[in-house]
Amino acid sequence: MKWLLLSTVSVLFLSGCTVYRSDGRKQFETEAPGKVSTTATAFQLKSCKKEGRLETWFNEEFPSRTYELVVSEPDLEIWRTHRDQRVEVKALQKTETTTQACVYEFANDVVWNLYKDQFIRELENNMMTLE
Structure with a gap:
């Protein structure tokens, strides 16, 4: 054996x-x-920070006019704008106690349109960490 x-x-x-x-x-x-x-390599995380209640309220009440709302859910908002040729995306993940704001950068509109659905799915599946 x-x-x-x-x-x-x-x-x-x-x-x-x-x-x-x-x-x-x-x-x-x-x-x-x-x-x-x-x-x-499709996008790059530029920054992440926890927002206070006052900053979150201010951003909700007075959003920047250069940003376009892409996704609006109770616990996730995704905003998009252009910086030169690049596409900048701001994702806000909300919980009962805090809001995590992360800024991502895509090379251009072609890359954004190619990876947009996958990127949104990843954020909806809580890929952003609240640490």
Whole structure:
């Protein structure tokens, strides 16, 4: 029984090594950095801060006229504006005790439109931390 188990583990280990060292894997590793793009490069987090009650109230009552409201939910608001060619997005995540405000930057409108739905889904799934 030990011999069968040992030989099975050895075969699995050796087959794993041949896949790891295959020409296909080497080709993938050399070509991947230029071809694989992630959403981490699509936008950049510029800043995050906790807002006080007075600041939150002021921003709700007197929003900046340059910002456009993208999402309005009871616990999440997403505002968008342009800074030169870049798109700046301000996300406000609200709880009963605090408001977390984070500012993100997208390279341009094309990148914003490409990743907008995914970005909003991530924020709706509470990707912003309140720490």
